[in-house]
Amino acid sequence: MNLLDIRNLSIELKTPNGNILAVDRVSLSIKEGEVRGVVGESGSGKSLLAQAIIGVLEDKWHVNADRFHWRGIDLLRLSIEERKQILCRDIAMIFQEPMSCLDPTTSIGEQLNEVLDTKQFKGFFWQKRKQRKEAVIKLLHKVGIKKHNICIKSYPHQLTEAICQRVMIAMALARKPILLIADEPTAAMESTNEGQIFRLLASLNQLKNMSILLISHDLENITHWTNTITVMYSGQFVEAGTTEQIFAKPMHPYTRALVDSSPNANLQLPAKSRLMTLPGSIPILNHLPIGCRLGPRCPRAQQACVTAPKVNNFHGHKVSCHFPLTTSLRKDNY
Structure with a gap:
């Protein structure tokens, strides 16, 4: 049984000129002990999806889904209060800007x-006061902060961003969540600190059997840490499958472009050659294309x-495209 099972989730932004469909019928499921990645450019709706899951979106956002289990x-x-009680108990989230x-x-x-x-x-x-202090120290040690005496007395601005991110992870672990959502947990970090954070998350998954939803714009980076990956573009579901399927045999033109923009996927290219990129940029919410939102940038777009x-x-490898890159595989019912 899936821990989280969402079908056709939509998020609309209420504006004076009408509602804007920021996330359009996205489905997502997470199993117990699974590490699932959600990948896409900035503005693809990844953070909105995560915030909708834990119920922290502002009133201007309207969330609707066919299934939300x-x-x-x-x-x-359930009522809003009953829903929040369950989600706050079982799910924790690490936000991408710990300082804020x-x-x-x-x-x-x-x-x-x-x-x-x-x-x-x-x-x-x-006795409780002593127990609380010991619990705080234990949490800091768990996330790799050895100098707990300095950290406990410090304010956020006195610590590095990497330490603040570890503190955020410690706060998330304090409630012993079943699912941990990590939204760009290593944004703006150096590669050394980045690796430490990912290894910490991997150890939590392996030792505590904690399920993790890892959100990132870097497909190549999270392939080392995830079991499955969901790709989003401009608020729409693009492709989902195992990490090996997504990186080795992408079926959507957008996923193919993400893979081709990775240096490790283009080792045969001569030195200083340009990597493949799609023309244009992701559309803004006020000017979303109709139909497939990749259409204006897609090299395979048709009427x-x-x-x-x-x-x-295709045997668990799901793709949302009229003209997928591989069509020889047998199609299953969704």
Whole structure:
């Protein structure tokens, strides 16, 4: 059974000139212990999707789905408060800008104290205080922060971005979530710190059997850490499959372009050669193309692309395209 099972999720932005469909009928499922990547350019709707899952979008966003199940529970049938209670208990999220998420007026130790579950502490108040301090130190050690005494007393601006990101991960782990959503967890980090964060997430998955939804714009980077990948473009579902299927045999022109823009996929190219890129840029919300939103940039676009393509399933490798790159495989019912 899937931990998370979302079918045809749409997110609309309410504006004075009408609603804008920012995310258009995207489906996503995550199994227990799975590490799933969500990939796409900036503006593809990845962060919106993650925020819709944990229910932190502002009122100007309207979320609708045909199915929204968590561990077999239909969340759409629950009240907002009941839904938030379940999601806050079982799902945690690491945001991509830790400096803007941490409170600049409160020390790291105090902020970690706030997220601890008070039910785990027993005894008199002075015993609980000692237990809380030990729990904070244990969390910092778990995410690789050895100098806990300095970190606890520090404010966010006194720490590096890499340390702040580790603090965010510690705060997410404090509630022992079943699913951890990591939204660009290594953005603007050096490669050394980037590798440390990814290895930390991988260890949490392997040792704690924690499911992880890893959001990134870098397809090549997350292929080393994920089991499955979902590709999005301009708020639409593009392709999904195992990491090997997506990187070795992409079926959508957009996924092919992402793979071809990777140096490791073009080792045969002469030195200083240009990598393949699609012309143009991702459309803004006010001027979204009709049908397949990749159409204006797609080298395989035809007249049929003015209508939104259906999702075709080739033995678990799903693609949303009228003219996929590989059509010799037998199609399954979606």
